Amino acid sequence: KKEATVSITVVGASGDLAKKKIFPALFALYYEDFLPEHFTIFGYARSKLTDEELRDMISMTLTCRIDQRENCSDKMERFLQRCFYHSGQYGSEESFQELDKRLKEKEAGRLPNRLFYLSVPPNIFVDVVRCASRYASSPTGWTRVIVEKPFGRDSESSRELTRCLKQYLAEDQIFRIDHYLGKELVENLSVLRFSNLVFEPLWSRQYIRNVQLIFSEDFGTEGRGGYFDSYGIIRDIMQNHLLQILALFAMETPVSLDAEDIRNEKVKVLRSMRNLELDDVVVGQYKGHTKGGTTYPSYTDDPTVKKNSLTPTFAAAALFIDNARWDGVPFLMKAGKALHTRRAEIRVQFRHVPGNLYKCNFGSDLDKATNELVIRVQPDEAIYLKINNKVPGLGMRLDCSTLNLLYSSRYPSEIPDAYERLLLDAIEGERRLFIRSDELEAAWSLFTPLLKELESKKIAPELYPFGSRGPVGAHYLAAKHNVRWGDLS
Numbered sequence: 001k002k003e004a005t006v007s008i009t010v011v012g013a014s015g016d017l018a019k020k021k022i023f024p025a026l027f028a029l030y031y032e033d034f035l036p037e038h039f040t041i042f043g044y045a046r047s048k049l050t051d052e053e054l055r056d057m058i059s060m061t062l063t064c065r066i067d068q069r070e071n072c073s074d075k076m077e078r079f080l081q082r083c084f085y086h087s088g089q090y091g092s093e094e095s096f097q098e099l100d101k102r103l104k105e106k107e108a109g110r111l112p113n114r115l116f117y118l119s120v121p122p123n124i125f126v127d128v129v130r131c132a133s134r135y136a137s138s139p140t141g142w143t144r145v146i147v148e149k150p151f152g153r154d155s156e157s158s159r160e161l162t163r164c165l166k167q168y169l170a171e172d173q174i175f176r177i178d179h180y181l182g183k184e185l186v187e188n189l190s191v192l193r194f195s196n197l198v199f200e201p202l203w204s205r206q207y208i209r210n211v212q213l214i215f216s217e218d219f220g221t222e223g224r225g226g227y228f229d230s231y232g233i234i235r236d237i238m239q240n241h242l243l244q245i246l247a248l249f250a251m252e253t254p255v256s257l258d259a260e261d262i263r264n265e266k267v268k269v270l271r272s273m274r275n276l277e278l279d280d281v282v283v284g285q286y287k288g289h290t291k292g293g294t295t296y297p298s299y300t301d302d303p304t305v306k307k308n309s310l311t312p313t314f315a316a317a318a319l320f321i322d323n324a325r326w327d328g329v330p331f332l333m334k335a336g337k338a339l340h341t342r343r344a345e346i347r348v349q350f351r352h353v354p355g356n357l358y359k360c361n362f363g364s365d366l367d368k369a370t371n372e373l374v375i376r377v378q379p380d381e382a383i384y385l386k387i388n389n390k391v392p393g394l395g396m397r398l399d400c401s402t403l404n405l406l407y408s409s410r411y412p413s414e415i416p417d418a419y420e421r422l423l424l425d426a427i428e429g430e431r432r433l434f435i436r437s438d439e440l441e442a443a444w445s446l447f448t449p450l451l452k453e454l455e456s457k458k459i460a461p462e463l464y465p466f467g468s469r470g471p472v473g474a475h476y477l478a479a480k481h482n483v484r485w486g487d488l489s
């Protein structure tokens, strides 16, 4: 049997994502010996660079894990020697034929497997896929293509993109990335739930009052306004990252850990979601101000954003899953840029204890006695559970205390970046953490009518100051469902 080799071509090699995430993740995999013995990396882009220039460019963002013994710069050098550059237009047949020749040279007669990472704007996805699949796919091994969102901007465009991609690739060759699925604590969700008897039986409307999925960033669009302005926060974060977490959180127990079994369950959740109405959402946009001598810009100060843009940089939404397990439980999502902090977390608020013997110890506010499970995805990864406890002493005072699994204390080694997990899975053909086309379709069906309504009715976003906790409308939305945002209480 022939030895296999993997060639990884990063298309859009000079872009930000490639420099900041993809090459560093590939190096981290190499550094920790996760890449196959025989591999080659090609950067592909339009600019005319030499192999050396590519190496110089990517070496700036490569870092070594602290706890490694081996000399980092040696290993980096060896990695860089396996990186090459190919310059070409994205839709150029000749250029992909040339690339094919270069790949063949490097493969040196071994069984060739080829992975293409599309780190390019969506309007050139199809051109690249057409050329790569026709002229540079592996003749005898596998060919896989990783694509990054946006996968369209509504149901129709997404369906069209899927249709076009499928002219050249089979579904099992397409790896649609949602990098949140590669985050350690998101991956851990099903371990937490399905391997702990103390959680699984509680995971339903019987015991859970509401679930909150929160994403906040403490910076604005920072030069990405051009992309962001035609998508907005609902498409950028909710329709993918938060909805994916929701599906994993709420799915029924899959038959097995097999990718198809898991994704079948996720699709069922997505298809059981109630239609979103305008009343179920609040949208906001950040506005600038000056504080302590520092000036914070408005969203519309970004030169790449339209001056009168109504694009939301913040949104909160109340979603419901109309199935037996979750009937009536609000799943509240909140996502925003330019807020007071950077954080992504899942908060699970449990019901009140029926006939609580100690209710008088909580005064009139029983919500204070609610058990809450918090899964902090980032930063400072942690899982903590708020419980009620007696304050030691002769009196009877209760205290809401926390059982805290803080990753930095429990697991001292560095947590791999999401892209490391996902690239490794794509190389190994593991599809569990990638989005299948029917999941994508269901996710768009949920948000498309709402997005169209917001846009056709030109709903003006509520302005909120840069660095604040977001628009006050988000509190009213939660209150309407008897919920308090856990991150604010």
Ligand code: BG6
Pocket: 179, 217, 236, 344
């Ligand atoms: C991306 C969004 O998908 O996720 C960005 O397009 C956002 O707007 C980013 O900043 C957040 O990712 P992370 O991993 O830094 O939380």
